[in-house]
Structures are given as structure tokens and as C-alpha cells.
Amino acid sequence: MKCAEVQNKFIALQDGMLNPVEKHKIEEHLQTCNKCQWLYAMLTKTDQYMAYEKQQRSPDFLANRILASLPTHAAKQSINLQLTRLQKIAALLLVAIGLASGWLLGNMVYTTDHSFSTSVTDEFNLGSDIGAFEAFLLNQ
């Protein structure tokens, strides 16, 4: 069997979809051809790497971080849903009055609340993904 032919059957081999004769031929080739053997091993390891990633749990802090980032959006939604047109006009008037009085007082200071955390580098050890994969393989 030629290498290309063998490599074309790798998916079927992984899926256990080959008949016994074909399977035997492929396995025989893999035992004698270093390159195909190496390639098959790398593809199998790639599958294992995907299985490892799939098992990763989302970090514990994430739920709180998400929830902390939601209120402004959720509040916006609820304002859209609950305010009638009249109430919206009234609210706009109030805002306008507030801005006007602020301007009159010469107070042009705006404060913004950034509750949304963008700096998360300390929550992760970026280099640890690969090391953890090692541990995952040992447990297989």
C-alpha cells in the first residue's frame, strides 16, 4: 500500500469504520513506515488535545465578572421595556433640566463608572495550558 492511500484511511481507522482486511493492511504499513506512523501518532495526539480542551472548566471568577458587566445592559433593556413614551419624554426633560442646571453652575465634571473589569492577566497563568495538558495525558 502507498503512503497516500494509507493516510486517506486515517479518519476511517480512527472511527473504526474499516473492515478487518483493510484494517490489517493499514496497521501492517504503519509498523513498517516511520513517516505514516509518526503522522498518525500526531493526528491522534491532536484529537487528545481537543479532548483535553473540551474538559476545561470555566474559571470560578467568571460568573461574577459577567454579572458585574451586565447591569448597565440589563437596565437599558428594562428601561426600554418599562417606560412608556410619555415617561421617556418626562425622563428626557428631567435630564435636560439637570444638564442645564449643571451648566449654569459651571459644573462640567462627568464621572463614569467602569465596573467592567478589563485587566484579567493576573487571573490566569497563560503558560500553564500546555503543562496542564501533560497532566491530562498522564491521567488517561
Added chain:
Amino acid sequence: MTDKELLKRIRQNDPPANRELVNAYQQLVYTTSMGFVHNSHDAADITQEVFIKFFESLDSFRGDAKISTWLYRITVNVSLNMVRNERKRKYSLEIKDIDIPAANDTNYDKELENEQIKNALSQALAKLPKRQQSVFVLSRYNDMSYHEIAAVENISVSAVESLLYRARRNLQKYLKNFYEKNYK
């Protein structure tokens, strides 16, 4: 609690309902995004963005669809965008900053090989056409049935089947090309 009841409470701006939603679906979103970006940092950022977009789109969501289907759809879109931007960024830099371990490190070869697998996987997956990429990730990382994937992607079950087949063949082809360059 049904999706409908949960959505009703969320629309009424009930904070415990927000938490229930995040607790119930956070892992699903995280695992899916991991299949696209292959690192915990970006997967966490995507998960957060998906929930924000979910809340922003509450008005347009129809009551008869499943929350999970909707979240999967947002996750696929946000992830594909991130992958596209990441590819652009890498092309412009043309260097990948790999942390080279010390030469006397006994794990050197092993670590290099794993780094290589991770690189090969993310590059090969990113090369797939968008639809193939998302169908593959939903199937492989989320164990979704063809039926569920069809609902997320808004395509027929047979289309899912054929996309998945092509995705696997292409992925193997790209991986093979990548690995062969490094064969000694």
C-alpha cells in the same frame, strides 16, 4: 424552570434570574469558544461578551426558541470574529512569541511537541471555511447532535452531515501539511 419562565424573569430585570442564566449556560459558552480560540484567557473574554450580547438582544429573541440555541449562535459569531482578528494580527506581526524553555530542561521536547500540536490545531481550524469550522466545533467540543447543530446554524441536517465530513477531511489535510514540514 423552563426557558420561557427564566426569560420572563430576566426581562423583568430580576437579578437572581440573571445569575441563574449565567450559572446554567456559562460552561456551554466557554467550552464552545475554547474550540475556536484554544486558550483560557480569550475563551473567558468571549464568554463575557456573549452574555452581554445576549442581554442586548433580549428584545429580538422569540419565545419559542431555546436559550441554548440562541447562545450557541452568538458564541459562534463572537468566536469567529475573534479568530479572524487574531489571524490578521498574527499576519501583521509574522512572529509568534513562543516561550523557549532552557536547553537542559528534560521536558523540552515534550513541551515543544505540545506547543506544536496546539499551533497546528488552531491554524488548521482557522483555515476551514466558517461554516465547516463552527459545525466541527459544535460537534467535537459540545457533542451536539446533527439536529441541534442544524437548529443553531439554520441549515438542514444533511447539510450538517456533509459540512462535518468536509471539515474533518480538510482539517486532517491541513494538519498533515503542517506536521510534515516538521518531520525529521
